[in-house]
Amino acid sequence: MFSSFRSAVRSNILAAGSTWRTCKILTFPFPQKQFSTSAKAAVGPTSMTQKVIAGGALASGLTASFLLYQDSVFAEAMTAAEHGLHPPAYNWSHNGMFDTFDHASIRRGYQVYREVCAACHSLDRVAWRTLVGVSHTNSEVREMAEQFEYDDEPDDQGNPRKRAGKLADYIPGPYANEQAARAANQGAFPPDLSLIVKARHGACDYIFALLTGYPDEPPAGVVLPPGSNYNPYFPGGAIAMGRVLFDDLVEYEDGTPATTSQMAKDVTTFLNWASEPDHDERKQLGLKAIIVLSSLYLISVYVKKFKWAGIKTRKIRFTPPKN
């Protein structure tokens, strides 16, 4: 029996062995009878195992149904209104993978921040120098900084002194501290806007929707706490900041009509830049990284295939001992 099997293998190998660089799966003509015992084993799991599996599936199905039912019986405290209305997805010109900010919009947005938002909101983490070459020229930013007073070193008698702002200074906020900010805003604290775009779900879309989303009247039945305003995008709907943007509130130097939505768009773009000052460079480097890394990857795939070709197509021959 075995010797006939062996000779069958040998003749098969020799037949296939005439072409050297081919990768073939050798099929051995096994006598069917030898494996006749396997027919019984192929029946599979016993009926006991089947029962256990079926029972487990039934139990988990029932548990899931029960939990789903339980969940549907009670109303959640966090309703859609509590979460705030989801903002629409706007078509920002910097949305694309390789799209930079619109720098003209950043420049207008700074003007809106300065003339409107800066009355209540600080911008602690933005230094004057970072505006240079982004939205303003060097001398413009110097001039802007000089209009603010900063603490200087004390004089020889130890008396505190003041000096004009420099490029290296950070943009000063409207209030000395949080208590002063709350006192001026009926107890509500206007958050620092440096990172606000990153700090809110919906990012730009949320800020824009919030600024433009004040209806003239709150919907019927909505009861607002004193000193608050209705805005469906703000979680809970009652926000301490009233509507601040109205048509023609500012006058743009480039002649862009200062509609409410234009100002909201510009200030949001500006705040997005404040949150992500590295945005433009990041996208440019990303392009480079994608090209370089994917080329290196493809080269490494090629080199691997090249180096392995000889090994993968090698055929191992077995020459049985002659006796």
Next chain:
Amino acid sequence: MSKGRKIVLTLTPHQSFYTTLYNTVFKRNSTFVGTIFFAGFLFQPALDSALTAWFENHNKGKLWKDVKLTLNGAAEEDDE
């Protein structure tokens, strides 16, 4: 099959391109490494300026240098 492999570099009067390439670049480690270094130095700025050109063209009109052109007397400013 059992004869083993033998690499024969025939030198004909007209050397093929690959023979020239092999002899000038790959044959000696010094020239090979030198070529890699030199190619690296050339490749980096070439790729950089090509990608920057594409990127700035792709975002034309939105960049700071476009805004700067619209400002009076800002052209001579150094704002890097």
